[in-house]
Each structure stands twice: as C-alpha cells, then as structure tokens.
Amino acid sequence: MTEPLSLWNHTSIRQAILDFVAEVTDEDGPNYVPPAERIATFDNDGTLWCEKPTYFQFLFAIKRLKEMAEADSGLLEQLAYKAAASGDMDYFASLYPGNAEELMQLVFDTHAGMPQAEFETLAADFLSNARHPRFGVPLKQLTYKPMIELIRYLEAHDFKVFIASAGGMSFVRPVAEEIYGIPRERVIGSNVSFETRMTEDGPVLHRKRGLVEPVDDGPGKPVNIELHIGRKPILACGNADGDIHMLWYSETSQYESLQLALHHDDAEREYAYEGASAANVFALAQERGWNVISMAKDWKEVF
Amino acid sequence: MTEPLSLWNHTSIRQAILDFVAEVTDEDGPNYVPPAERIATFDNDGTLWCEKPTYFQFLFAIKRLKEMAEADSGLLEQLAYKAAASGDMDYFASLYPGNAEELMQLVFDTHAGMPQAEFETLAADFLSNARHPRFGVPLKQLTYKPMIELIRYLEAHDFKVFIASAGGMSFVRPVAEEIYGIPRERVIGSNVSFETRMTEDGPVLHRKRGLVEPVDDGPGKPVNIELHIGRKPILACGNADGDIHMLWYSETSQYESLQLALHHDDAEREYAYEGASAANVFALAQERGWNVISMAKDWKEVF
Numbered sequence: 266m267t268e269p270l271s272l273w274n275h276t277s278i279r280q281a282i283l284d285f286v287a288e289v290t291d292e293d294g295p296n297y298v299p300p301a302e303r304i305a306t307f308d309n310d311g312t313l314w315c316e317k318p319t320y321f322q323f324l325f326a327i328k329r330l331k332e333m334a335e336a337d338s339g340l341l342e343q344l345a346y347k348a349a350a351s352g353d354m355d356y357f358a359s360l361y362p363g364n365a366e367e368l369m370q371l372v373f374d375t376h377a378g379m380p381q382a383e384f385e386t387l388a389a390d391f392l393s394n395a396r397h398p399r400f401g402v403p404l405k406q407l408t409y410k411p412m413i414e415l416i417r418y419l420e421a422h423d424f425k426v427f428i429a430s431a432g433g434m435s436f437v438r439p440v441a442e443e444i445y446g447i448p449r450e451r452v453i454g455s456n457v458s459f460e461t462r463m464t465e466d467g468p469v470l471h472r473k474r475g476l477v478e479p480v481d482d483g484p485g486k487p488v489n490i491e492l493h494i495g496r497k498p499i500l501a502c503g504n505a506d507g508d509i510h511m512l513w514y515s516e517t518s519q520y521e522s523l524q525l526a527l528h529h530d531d532a533e534r535e536y537a538y539e540g541a542s543a544a545n546v547f548a549l550a551q552e553r554g555w556n557v558i559s560m561a562k563d564w565k566e567v568f
Numbered sequence: 569m570t571e572p573l574s575l576w577n578h579t580s581i582r583q584a585i586l587d588f589v590a591e592v593t594d595e596d597g598p599n600y601v602p603p604a605e606r607i608a609t610f611d612n613d614g615t616l617w618c619e620k621p622t623y624f625q626f627l628f629a630i631k632r633l634k635e636m637a638e639a640d641s642g643l644l645e646q647l648a649y650k651a652a653a654s655g656d657m658d659y660f661a662s663l664y665p666g667n668a669e670e671l672m673q674l675v676f677d678t679h680a681g682m683p684q685a686e687f688e689t690l691a692a693d694f695l696s697n698a699r700h701p702r703f704g705v706p707l708k709q710l711t712y713k714p715m716i717e718l719i720r721y722l723e724a725h726d727f728k729v730f731i732a733s734a735g736g737m738s739f740v741r742p743v744a745e746e747i748y749g750i751p752r753e754r755v756i757g758s759n760v761s762f763e764t765r766m767t768e769d770g771p772v773l774h775r776k777r778g779l780v781e782p783v784d785d786g787p788g789k790p791v792n793i794e795l796h797i798g799r800k801p802i803l804a805c806g807n808a809d810g811d812i813h814m815l816w817y818s819e820t821s822q823y824e825s826l827q828l829a830l831h832h833d834d835a836e837r838e839y840a841y842e843g844a845s846a847a848n849v850f851a852l853a854q855e856r857g858w859n860v861i862s863m864a865k866d867w868k869e870v871f
Contacts, residue, residue: 450797468787487771495738495752
C-alpha cells in the first residue's frame with residue numbers, strides 16, 4: 266500500500282492533515298463530518314501553481330495587449346499598451362497591489378465581447394505554450410505536486426474539493442481537469458459576466474465588459490463560496506492576505522476544520538517571498554492557530 | 569430488477585428518455601458522452617414542484633411583507649404591504665409577468681440585510697410548514713415524483729444533475745437535498761449578492777439589497793449555467809418561456825442532447841394552464857423537435 270501524502274516530509278503539518286482527515290471520517294468519533302459536508306477550498310495562484318515572477322493571468326493579458334497594439338498602433342498612446350508592447354514589466358508590477366482594481370479591469374477587459382468558448386481556447390493555448398522565464402517549461406506544468414497529492418487524498422476520503430481563485434474562473438477552468446483533476450464546476454474565481462446572444466445557431470455566450478462584484482479575493486471569497494457551494498469549507502488552503510477571509514470563514518464551520526497557509530520560503534526550488542500580498546496572513550495564522558506549510562521543510566518535491 | 573422510470577406511462581416520451589440515456593452511455597456507440605460531460609439541468613417552479621396558485625417564493629415574500637406591516641403600520645401606506653396585510657392576492661398576480669422585475673425586487677428586498685443563515689432557516693421553515701391552499705399539505709411535499717425518479721435514473725447513469733431555477737437559489741437550497749436528493753452546490757438560481765461582515769466570531773455573510781444580474785431566467789439561464797457549471801447541459805428540462813434559452817442552449821452542445829418541456833394539462837391531479845408564462849415554449853418545441861411531456865398522459869402519478 267502506498268504511503269499517504271508521500272510527497273510530504275514527516276513533519277507536524279503532514280501529521281495535522283492526517284489526523285484531521287482521520288477525525289472527520291471516523292463514524293464513531295465525536296468529530297465525524299458527513300461526506301456531503303466535507304468541503305475543501307483551495308486558492309490557486311501561489312497555492313496550487315506558481316505565481317512568480319507575476320500572476321500567469323497578467324502575462325496572458327499583457328500578451329493580448331501587445332497583440333492589440335500591434336494591430337492598432339493608436340493604442341500605444343495608452344500607458345498599458347505601450348508597456349506591453351515594449352515589455353516594460355515594471356509598469357504592471359507597479360500597479361499591484363496598490364491599483365489592483367485597475368489591473369484586474371485591464372486583465373478582464375482585454376477580452377471583452379469575445380465569445381466565451383474562444384476565450385477558453387486562448388487561455389488553454391497560452392497556459393500550454395507560454396514558457397516560464399525561469400523554469401523554461403509551459404506554465405501549466407508549474408503546479409505543486411504535494412498539493413495535488415493532497416487533493417487526491419481528500420477526494421479519496423469523500424471530500425469535495427473546490428478551487429477558489431482570485432484569478433479568472435474561465436482562465437483556470439480549461440486546464441483544471443487536466444492539471445489538477447478538478448472538474449470545471451468546482452472551479453470558482455473572479456469573473457466578468459456573460460451575455461446570451463441569440464444567433465441562427467442558437468444562444469451563444471459572450472464575455473461582457475467589467476467584473477462581477479465581488480472579486481473573488483479577500484471578503485469576496487466567502488461570498489463566492491456561498492454562491493457556488495452553499496456550505497462552509499471544513500478545510501481551506503491559501504497563501505496570501507486575500508485568503509484570510511476564506512481561512513477564517515472555514516473556522517466558523519459547525520464542524521472541526523483545518524486551515525492551511527503555504528509559506529513560500531524556498532528560493533532554491535521555487536521562490537522565497539512574502540511582501541505586500543502576504544503581510545498579514547502569517548501573523549494571523551500564528552494568532553489563530555492556522556497551520557503554516559513551509560515549502561522548504563514540508564515538501565519533498567515542489568513541481 | 570425494478571423497471572426504470574416506473575412512474576412514467578409507456579409512451580413515446582419515456583422511450584425517448586430511455587433511448588437517449590442508452591445512446592450517450594454506450595461506450596462503443598457513435599454518440600457516447602464521457603461521464604464528466606453528462607450534465608442535466610432542470611428548472612424548478614412548475615418543472616420539479618408545483619407553481620400554482622402562484623410561485624411558492626411569492627407566498628413566502630407576502631408572508632414576510634405582512635409580518636413587517638404588522639410590526640410597523642406605517643408600511644401600510646405602500647401598496648405591496650397593504651395588499652399583503654389584507655390578503656389581496658390579485659394585487660401580486662397583477663404584477664406578473666408585466667412587472668416581473670418589480671415583483672422579484674420585492675421578493676428579494678424583503679429579506680435584505682439579514683444574515684444568510686437566518687434567511688435559509690426561514691425558507692426551510694416556510695416550505696415545511698406553510699400549507700398549499702388546494703392540496704392542504706406542506707409546500708415542500710408538492711414535488712413531482714416522476715421527475716425525481718428521472719433525476720435518480722440520470723444519476724445512476726453518471727449524470728450530474730443541477731437545478732437552474734428562476735426563483736431564489738437560497739430559497740430552494742435548504743430543502744433541495746431532502747426533497748430532491750440534489751446537493752446544495754448543484755442548485756443554481758436567481759440571487760441577491762452577499763457581503764462578508766467581520767465580527768468577533770469571524771466573517772458572517774449577510775444578504776444585500778438588490779438582485780445579482782442576470783436573473784436566472786430566459787437568457788440569464790445559460791449565463792448562470794456557465795458560471796456554476798462551465799459546460800453545456802446535454803439534457804435540459806423546463807416548462808415555461810423562461811426555459812427557452814436553456815433548452816436551446818443544450819441543443820448547441822457538441823454531443824447528442826435531449827430537451828424536455830413539461831405541459832401542465834392535468835386539471836384533475838394538478839393544474840391545466842399555459843398562459844402568459846408559457847406562450848412560446850410549446851410552439852418552439854414543435855418547431856425544434858423538443859419533447860413535450862404531458863402530465864396527464866405521460867405520468868402514472870404526480871405528487
């Protein structure tokens with residue numbers, strides 16, 4: 266029999282996960298949770314796949330801005346297009362997190378009006394072909410193996426595992442089944458709205474301009490979890506301040522719950538960073554007893 | 569071995585369903601559909617449960633208006649509260665479908681600001697205790713047995729069955745598991761947005777004022793199906809004009825698909841009606857080859 270969580274070192278984190286799953290699945294124990302209520306939610310960027318040097322979806326949007334500027338040089342008068350055309354990544358970095366809204370708008374509006382099916386094809390192509398500047402492999406290969414092993418382990422114990430990404434729902438869905446084994450209907454994220462246009466061939470969905478409120482980040486995560494799942498997660502996993510509400514929300518479950526926060530402290534195998542986007546989550550983890558995963562110490566492998 | 573769809577008479581509709589399911593599950597056949605893509609969507613009001621003399625959620629909202637008017641007589645100056653307090657159902661009937669937006673607004677705003685958990689408790693209590701004016705049983709008992717049998721039959725063939733209700737998502741979810749065997753995360757509907765309020769006990773979800781666009785009706789159904797499922801249904805079932813876009817959308821699947829429209833032609837066991845809310849769906853069914861279920865002829869039992 267294969268050892269469970271074989272890609273995790275024998276540290277307290279691995280033990281905490283094993284103990285939690287044993288506890289909530291023990292029908293005779295005091296903390297048994299019925300399968301229907303075994304909901305787990307995972308953030309995506311920096312939790313399931315790499316988010317450096319920047320979010321993959323930003324790279325996708327910048328590529329699109331560049332293509333649009335090549336097709337219409339008038340667009341170069343706008344800063345974002347100019348930066349994209351000249352490869353000025355610092356411009357985009359300067360927008361986040363201070364101007365996150367503006368950046369998100371840019372990311373989503375670059376594909377406004379497009380048929381939804383076409384957008385998904387572009388996203389899948391990008392994630393399959395664009396290569397990571399440091400690791401040299403297609404972006405979609407930069408998923409964390411121990412996390413995927415954890416997802417399979419949870420599913421084997423009748424958990425329903427959802428992704429709750431601050432990034433675009435439709436950006437992740439086209440590859441989620443292939444790279445995570447998570448079906449499309451279990452991928453939650455930020456999104457634009459769609460409109461149904463009637464054609465001779467029936468209704469066709471197009472992407473609209475503008476984001477659906479709330480963005481699936483921070484206080485928006487519990488909101489979107491309610492919309493898509495309708496139950497509180499008993500296990501939540503994130504890596505940044507945008508996951509704080511989700512982690513804390515899972516604590517308010519009537520059942521035993523487990524919170525996991527991934528710390529990127531592995532400059533050798535991946536990256537080491539905290540920075541503005543994770544300024545509070547680890548302090549809060551300390552305060553509230555959430556489990557902090559050390560990439561360097563707790564994982565045998567990364568990718 | 570029990571006969572499948574035993575509550576359905578041996579008519580062409582039952583045969584069409586059996587043939588379709590046999591076809592899409594035949595691994596060696598030309599129309600095989602992988603389990604992950606076997607999505608079925610059912611409307612709720614008038615498709616899975618009774619919608620007469622009016623939508624159950626309207627009764628719920630009217631009860632609330634009445635309670636609010638009893639607590640604050642100043643509200644009686646507004647027509648809706650006055651009508652609710654005096655039991656003037658004609659007033660509410662006059663709003664639909666002409667002023668559907670106003671009515672929906674009324675339905676949703678009556679619980680604005682309330683914690684989401686409290687709303688769900690109220691909804692479950694109402695559906696469990698309020699009795700139907702004609703049948704005298706609690707509203708939640710007025711589900712169509714042949715439809716529930718069909719849902720189980722589809723699930724037994726690895727379909728994922730979702731509810732796509734024009735009514736409130738959170739109104740149906742608290743009872744969906746009990747009365748339909750459908751888990752909360754597979755109930756899609758119209759909804760208000762929520763907000764996360766931070767308290768000493770952690771984040772708490774409250775209902776906001778105003779509907780999330782689009783309402784899950786007509787062209788909004790494919791939009792919400794995309795948001796919650798991300799795949800086209802290969803089987804869609806409805807009963808009114810608000811289901812036309814969903815039925816047609818399922819036709820645009822790359823796979824074989826089946827459309828079912830329930831005709832309420834059974835004044836004896838339930839009701840016989842078409843009226844303003846189903847003026848076009850049956851003509852279109854004729855034109856496009858959708859299957860029309862006759863409640864009177866195709867079902868052995870109703871409730």
